[in-house]
Amino acid sequence: MIKNNYCPLNYTMNLIGTKWKPLILFHLLNGALRSGQLQKHISGISNKMFTQxxxxxxxxxxxxxxxxxxxxxxxxxxxxxxxxxxxxxLRSLDQWGVDDNLK
Structure with missing residues (x-):
């Protein structure tokens, strides 16, 4: 049963709505990665933020x-x-970025 004040988008954003989480998830779409490999795919992420x-x-x-x-x-x-x-x-967000960049 869904509560009256429940917002599905808020729930989703709480799970993946940081700067780094969608990037981590996106880079894992093609399969498992060692932590060092994964971190190298994400430009600018600190060790602390990656670990967190x-x-x-x-x-x-x-x-x-x-x-x-x-x-x-x-x-x-x-x-x-x-x-x-x-x-x-994640793939839709990536494609949106490609399409918007070509405008």
Whole structure:
């Protein structure tokens, strides 16, 4: 049952509406990436913001993290099924940016 004051857009924006989360999710659309690889795809993100963002995305069930017991440590992120459900939205946002840039 949906509450009277419930706003679906507000709910969604609370999950993915930061500067970095949509970029992290977008770069995981093509498959799992090691943390260093993923961070390199996102120009300008600090280590602190990267760590905070992936932790929140993991906590919200949008990505999964796999830690390999090797030295040096290897951590890999990938979209969960819930995160994968955002693919059409993320691809649409990307295409909108392409189209708007061509105007």
């Amino acid at each position: 963002s992936v932790r929140e995305l993991e906590k919200d069930g949008l990505i999964t993290r796999k830690i390999y017991p090797v030295v040096p440590p290897k951590v890999e992120y990938k979209l969960s099924a819930r995160g994968r459900s955002l693919e059409p939205i």
